[in-house]
Amino acid sequence: MLSRRTKILLVAAVAVIVVLLLGVRLVGTYVDWLWFGEVGFRGVFDTVLLTRFVQFIIGGLLIGGVLALNLVVAYRTRPVFLPASRTEDPVGRYRAIVSARLRLFGIGLPLVVALIAGLAAQGDWQTTQLFLHATPFGIADPEFGKDVSFYAFQLPFYREILDWLFVTVTISFFGALISQYVFGGIRLAGRSGQLSGPARAQLAVLAGTFVLLKAFAYFLDRYELMFSGRKAGMSGADFYGASYTDLNAVLPAKLILLAISVICAAAFFAAVFLRNLQVPAIATALLVLSSILVGAAWPAVLEQFSVKPNANNREAIPIQRNIAATRQAFGLTNVDYIPYAGRTDLSPAEVQTEVQQDQATIPNIRLLDPSKLSKTFTQLEQLKNFYGFPDQLDIDRYTIGGVTRDYVVAAREIDPKNLTGNQTDWINQHLVYTHGNGFVAAPANTVNSSLDASGGLGGYPVFQVSDVSTQGAIKVTQPRIYYGPLISDTPDDYAIVRTNQGEYDTDRTRFTYNGSGGVPLGGWFNRLAFAVAYGERNILFNGQIGPNSKILYNRNPRERVQKVAPWLTLDSDPYPAVVDGRIVWIIDGYTTLDNYPYAQQEPLGDVTRDTLGSSRQPNKTISYIRNSVKATVDAYDGTVTLYAVDENDPVLKTWMKAFPGVVKPASAISPDLRAHFRYPEDLFKVQRELLTRYHVSNPQEFFSTVSFWDVPSDPTVDSGPDGQSSAPQPPYYVLAGDPRDLSDPTAEFQLTSAVVSLRREFLSAYISVSSDPRTYGRITVLKLPGDTQTRGPQQVQTQFLSSSQVSTELNLLRQQSTQVFYGNLLTLPVAGGLLYVEPVYIERSNQDSSFPQLLKVLVSFGGRVGYASTLNDALDQVFGSGAGQSTTQPGEQPPAPAPPPPPSPSPAGTQVSAQLAQAVQDISTALQEIRAAQQSGNFQALGKAYQDLDDATKRFEAAKNASGAASSTPTPAPSTATPTPAPSTATPTPAPSTATPPPAASPGSAGGG
Secondary structure, eight states, X not given: OOOHHHHHHHHHHHHHHHHHHXXXXXXXXXXXXXXXXXXXXXXXXXXXXXHHHHHHHHHHHHHHHXXXXXXXXXXXXXXXXXXXXXXXXXXXXXXXXXXXXXXXIIIIHHHHHHXXXXXXXXXXXXXXXXXXXXXXXXXXXXXXXXXHXXXXXXXXXXXXXXXXXXXXXXXXXXXXXXXXXXXXXXXXXXXXXXXXXXXXXXXXXHHXXXXXXXXXXXXXXXXXXXXXXXXXXXXXXXXXXXXXXXXXXXXXXXXXXXXXXXXXXHHHHHTTTSSSSHHHHHHHHHHHHHHHIIIIIHHHHXXXXXXXXXXXXXXXXXXXXXXXXXXXXXXXXXXXXXXXXXXXXXXXXXXXXXXXXXXXXXXXXXXXOTTTOHHHHHHHHOOSTTEEOOSXXXXXXXXXXXXXXXXXXXXXXXXXXXXXXXXXSHHIIIIISOOEEOEEXXXXXXXXXXXXXXSOOOOBOOOEEEXXXXXXXXXXXXXXXXXXXXXXXXXXXXXXXXXXXXXXXXXXXXXXXXXXXXXXXXXXXXXXXXXXXXXXXXXXXXXXXXXXXXXXXXXXXXXXHHHHOTTOEEOSOOEEEXXXXXXXXXXXXXXXXXXXXXXOOEEHHHHTOOTTOOOOOOOOEESEEEEEEEEEEETTTOOEEEEESOTTOHHHHHHHHHXXXXXXXXXXXXXXXXXXXXXXXXXXXXXXHHHHXXXXXXXXXXXXXXXXXXXXXXXXOXXXXXXXXXXXXXXXXXEEEOTTOXXXXXXXXXXXXXXEETTSOBEEEEEEEEOSTXXXXXXXXXXXXXXXXXXXXXXXXXXXXXOHHHHHHHHHHHHTTEEEEEOOOEEEEETTEEEEEEEEEEEETTOTTXXXXXXXXXXXXXXXXXXXXXXXXXXXXXXXXXXXXXXXOTTSOOOOOOOOOOOOOOOOHHHHHHHHHHHHHHXXXXXXXXXHHHHHTOHHHHHHHHHHHHHHHHHHHHHHHHHHHHTTOOOOOOSBOOOOOOOOOSSOOOOOTTOXXXXXXXXXXXXXX
């Protein structure tokens, strides 16, 4: 026995542990409550907390209460007289222990079970809120005629209640069974044992209740057939929804089993009055046998011998239902399918005029790949070591001087990972280096390709920056950034502002935050709460924190939106935009459903993953999705605003009933904000994946899969054993012409993707969706002929790399410790065909200060390849001289036409041979000079060497052509035009963190910027 002192110490220790555990939870809840008050969404916090609390109480009372009731019944109906048992009988010892502690077991055990059950029950609060505020869809399922809202909002709630009832009855049954055994109601003495009447009645009632619940489960199973999954026949396409077997075998079987379950339940209830259990035993055996024969065997026989041999006919109606439901559930009912020739047999002369007249697509071809330029932005625009840019930059569009362009954009944030030395001190990290500074943008179709003042070569973006010291073309009234993804890239992402310390702003000035964001930290109670929450005593004792101080926390824009709208699934890529002079983060929000009748089910995480690895979606299965909400987070004060952009979405309407006033109507969206809405990438990836199958309308054709497409793998990433990437090619934002009318000079900001034939690499279609406010969300599919031989992305990349000019130059660069990166391979509809454009970047290896620079541009159209240092020259090589002039932006002057080459002499064979030999010698000399300049790091000499190589190559081409003319033997035009090497560098010029970029390139120099 424990002493009284030991018992007191044990109780005290347990009390301290409980207080510590609950105290941390309570402090966390209080901190969250303060945060929701700061952002103005405390109603969300209260609603969620109340719902979870009610479910906790109901779940605990249901399971704990029913268990307690059955324990009491078992105790009160125990036999009064028990036969004498041997002293070593273990049941007798347990009976004595329990009898001596009836309150502990009769009250304590149900309380523990109730606590566990309540904690489990309070988790799924969303199902309850959807049930309570259900909104009709106005669409009926094709089998039972029930509105889709029944499947979306009511059926999951009924199933959840049923599951909890099953758990309740099961726990109570075993509790009663054990209690009756301990108290003698069940005795195992003799061959068959003994069962008292009260014990038989109690267990029979519980078993009958369980079987009756099973009957209700069979009733609900009928409706859940609307989203079952089966394979159509032996080799057909997979689809979801009630199949032929489900409708003709499983559905009748559920009704039969339902009836048998009711009979079986009645037999158990009858056992209350009968003296034996033969009747319920027979009924149970009948139920088990029926479930095997009727529920499993009969559907399997029908599937094997009737459906599979005739699946194309049997499954026609289910497949047709699946096609219609999938298109409806994923927003694919109004897709514009347009036949497109995708011609590859056009001569340069036939398309040159159209290319020169193209004022929408060609002038806006993007050369900057946002996934490759993070280091370039960092080296040229970081300013200080503690600032940073994300690994993946973003694309958006702005209208400056009446000209709309797409820009690579980024916010210059504080990056805690970049702090070093004394900067990582708690005071510096949380009180001094609190915010970023500036919005950085670069025209996506422009690079600087001229020599800069230091003699280094260009090939990098032309920056337009707005920060505290400059005001760029994109006007920003408040460039300071307190909220962003990089800022919050640590567990303790808080910043304490309005202190006596002063925050770093520039080398000459300090700044005091005056925004509305943050929670007051002046009072000692709040300071104590946050000190406990973050485990940081400095919050409590630091003397710089004054009565007006505030703490900013939860600073990740995506996490802020997720907390105020936990019912939304958020897009993986928040992006910064300047809206009405302020930097805001724009985040797309999706409403999703798990079960939409007959709709296909897609794993969200798998479908949205590509070579960029940007997907942060959970791999949950969805069968319905809408981009119904656009959210913004102010980068300065953290204000979170939700806007409804699909006000007809029944799921959004349901959540707006549950949380009134949380989502603002679409009419509250300002024109400037709407102008920066992008069609979200994750939604497009889901729709793209489905369009590879669900562009097919005929069930027979769908079953055969002959017309299915594939999303191409990314040809610019080598990751597989065959040198090809197995991950899908990401979609790309481009500013281009309306794919429905390529003659329209108005450019649209759109998200695009190529798709190829099933298990082949030939192009099958080009999918684009508009982000223009006038036509937002309009999906267009340019369908190529079924027998097309138009090259797809992988084939075009192979064509690029197999070019001798390309492979020779790039291999030479790799040998000189230079990394070569292939930028995004854009597919663009031009002149009845498909134009491919890919930038090529280089970066010096093994140097921390190196960064990618544009080297060349690859272009392909109709099997012809262009490879040059500028987009203009590459287009000229493909379409003929002068085609590149169309890359001039509207409102700019086109570049002056190149002077005609001097007339080629007609020398004798000996003279021509001498010129060829001299040109070859000059090329060899230039290559040696390039190697020497790269090794010495002399960028000026490197630029001159590349220029010499360019001149020598031109002389070689001229001499070769003259040789052909002298011999009167025409030289057939090669399929890939011989490009002209342009000055470039394998060793980019390291720029200081405060480097000022050189002046913009002249119009048309690279990309026509």
